[in-house]
Amino acid sequence: MNIVVCIKQVPDEPTIRIDRQRMTIIREGVKSIINPLDYVALEASLALRSRQGGEVTVLTMGPPQSEEALREAMAIGADRAILLTHPAFAGADTLATSHVLASAISKLEPFPDLVLCGMQTIDSDTGHVGPQIAEELGIPQVCGVNEIILEEDFLMVKRLSDGFLETLHVDLPALLAVTHELSSVRHLPFGALEVAFSEREVTQWGLEDLNLREEEVGFRGSATQVWKLQSPPPRREGDLVTGSPQTLVDHLIRKLEALSILDEEDGHE
Amino acid sequence: MGTNNALNGVWVFGDYRNYFQNRVTLQLIAKGKELAEKRNTKVTALLLGEQVQQYAMEYVAHGADVVIAAEHPDLKEYQVEAYCALVAQWVEAFQPEVFLAGATSFGREFFPRLAKRLGTGLSADCVALEVDPKTGLLLQTTPAFGGELLAEVVTPNHRPQMATVHPGVFQERPHNPEAVGRILYPDFNVLPQSRVRLIRSRRQQIRKVNLEEAPVVIVGGRGLGSKAQFERLFELAQLLEGEVGATRPVIRAGWAEEDRLLGQTGKSVKPKLLISIGTSGALQYTTGIQGAEIIIAINRDPHAPIFRMADLGLAGDASAILPLLLEALRKRI
Amino acid sequence: MIKFTESKISAHHNYLVNDLLTPGFVVGDPNSSDAFYFWADLVLPGESTPHISARIMDEKGDLLLELNGSQMGENPGKCDYHPLQGGFKIFRRPNEPLLEVLTQNFPRGHMTRIKARLFDEKGDLRVEPLGESIQVHGEAKLVLDAPFTPSAR
Secondary structure (H helix, E strand, O other), rough: OOOOEHHHHHHOOHOOEEOOOEEOOOOOOOOEEEOOOHHHHHHHHHHHHHHHOOEEEEEOOEEEEEEEHHHHHHHHOOOOOEEEEOOHHOOOOOOHHHHHHHHHHHHHOOOEEEEEEEOOOOOOOOOHHHHHHHHOOOOOOOOOOOOEHHHHHHHEEEEEEOOOEEEEEEEEEEEEEOHHOOOOOOOOOOOHHHHHHOOOEEEEEOOOOHHHHHHHHOOOOOOOOOEEHHHHHOOOOOEEEOOHHHHHHHHHHHHHOOOOOOOOOOOOO | OOOOOHHHOOEEEEEOOOOOOHHHHHHHHHHHHHHHHHOOEEEEEEEEEEHHHHHHHHHHHOOOEEEEEEHHHHHHOOOOHHHHHHHHHHHHOOOOOEEEOOHHHHHHHHHHHHHHOOOOOOEEEEEEEEEEOOOOEEEEEEEEHOOEEEEEOOOOOOOOEEEOOOOOOOOOOOOOOEEEEEEEEEEEOOOOOOEEEEEEEOOOOOOOOOHHHHOOEEOOOOHOOHHHHHHHHHHHEEEEEEEEEEHHHHHHOHHHHHHHHOOOOEEEOOOOOEHHHOOOHHHHHHOOOOOOOOEEEOOOOOOHHHHOOOEEEEEEEHHHHHHHHHHHHHOOO | OOOEEEEEEEEEEEEOOOOOOEEOOOEEEOOOOOOOOOEEEEOOOOOOOOOEEEEEEOOOOOEEEEEEOOOOOOOOOEEEEEEEEEEEEEEEOEEEEEEEEEEEEEEOEEEEEEEEEEEOOOOEEEEEEEEEEEOOOEEEEOOOOOOOOOOOO
16 A cells, blocks of 8 residues: 655744744744654554555655655655755645645655545644645545544544544545544654664655646745734733732632632632 | 625535534624625525525524525535535635635535635634725634734635634624525535445544533643643632633643543633633634633743733742642632 | 526525425415415414415315315315324325425424425316425415415405
């Protein structure tokens, strides 16, 4: 079974800091990781490969440093890595991003049986890219997958959707967007990271390799534009109290009394 | 103003599953009406399924001017590809300028595929929607950078301008039994067999975590530091007769089950009192709690965004505050 | 271009006819003195039972029954009226159903399904079953905008 896993390199959550003057991310000191749910997708692809054989290809669209994420993916076990990078790819919304990724997947010989990706990324969180890749490739999709069961030439998958636990039959080829329940711990083989960074090869494809024009990708190929970035306005005009823990607790108790959650004297509400 | 004029206005996808808990379509119809009035047009709600008549009536009662309905036994289950095929046809025929859907699980996988099919832009989980007075464009406000900032997004050159919105962001209009609307039944073909077929579906057990009805909700974030600290919140909730909720990082860390998740991909609550402890205040979380009457926040960092959402903020260490708070409450209750 | 059928829909109550919802409809001419008609009138907020009036014939064109506001009037066909939970059913002798009117209550609205097989004074079939409801033929106004006011008879 040939599997493609789409991954994204994202800033590690606790290290994100915003320059509220210039409305940008402060890039210094930010650690980059593989998006956690894409990591889950990668693990799932390797588990499927160990049962069915085949090849796992990881794909990412990003600036040149995204190559680190691909090398890490290879250290974990991916057979092949492709970096989609070109200055024209920058500033893309999900429409343009999915176009580049789908174009790359279409170029693969043979066409994959399965495309996996994480449900959403920790930085942009829309969850749109998976379904949009599936639409462009003309393959069915299931999002929110937390279990995959391999059958002869189709898959059974499970997922939770709006309070319903669903079991679905999916024809292949298909795209699955996975959630963290699919995860299992996979340890990096000793020395694999070193090998991945020194000896393995990462294929690089740009605009011409994908036969795309500048108008179709990046900022120019996007339908949405960001007009303004701002800090969320304060939604409430509350007091901010500082002091010792006991002071804070006293303040809180008085507030609970004021709300009639507690009685002013002793006793149950 | 001919027949078709009204149909090229604001469209709302009818997401009627879980109807009485999920009010998002009604909320979007209300907001849609406001947007439509500014654009001098009408609101159309779309319904696909089997036996959807009662929803058509509800949508009209809550403000839809027009309903487009496709009823067929094969449409009974929600399904992405078949719905995409039909809705794309209607969008191409009637050319709406705005198309909204709730950011339910289904909306979040259906709407992007539809937007791609139509080659148009889609913004996710909008927290505000307005019409720009100068350009007439739909201003779509969404969380950015992991929820730390708000981005105002527009779709200048493509139509429709599509957006998903989380339940609870907008308010529905009251039910009006005197309302009358138009209903259109488009001709459509019997659909080809779906490549994704529902084999089994059962309701997730509603365990005792009933966050939506709890008068008091205590929410723990990753700032609590450990599962043991998080678990102290259960006693606090019990003392205040409330329920415990959690943020996505807490669920990911395995300190609490998904059932307790609050926010964009979890539940929205409107309790009388919400105490948010060790949460930084990312938008993906706060959209789930903004309806609370009173919010009290506890966080070590006085600059944490959560304090901009709180009626009372306590800047301090939760691990020191919690034991003192529990002791004080045990004496009182 | 897309082909579609259009109707109106009331927030409060609708009938199901020809596979579409409508606040009220009329088949034939209620103003006539002896011709067939079937009239399902608007149900206004505050009411929950439909008002059905009709003059129904048999296959030969002979008068079977008149209904006024869902109540039996002239009944030369000796039909039986049975009240039902949420509506009523009328049988032609011997034991042949003629007309069934059932109102389904939603949490905040109502929908009436009608089952019938009705002929007019010429012996033509004007109303017949279609799935859950009925299909009407011949002269009909499928959407009433306001409670129908017949002229004085």
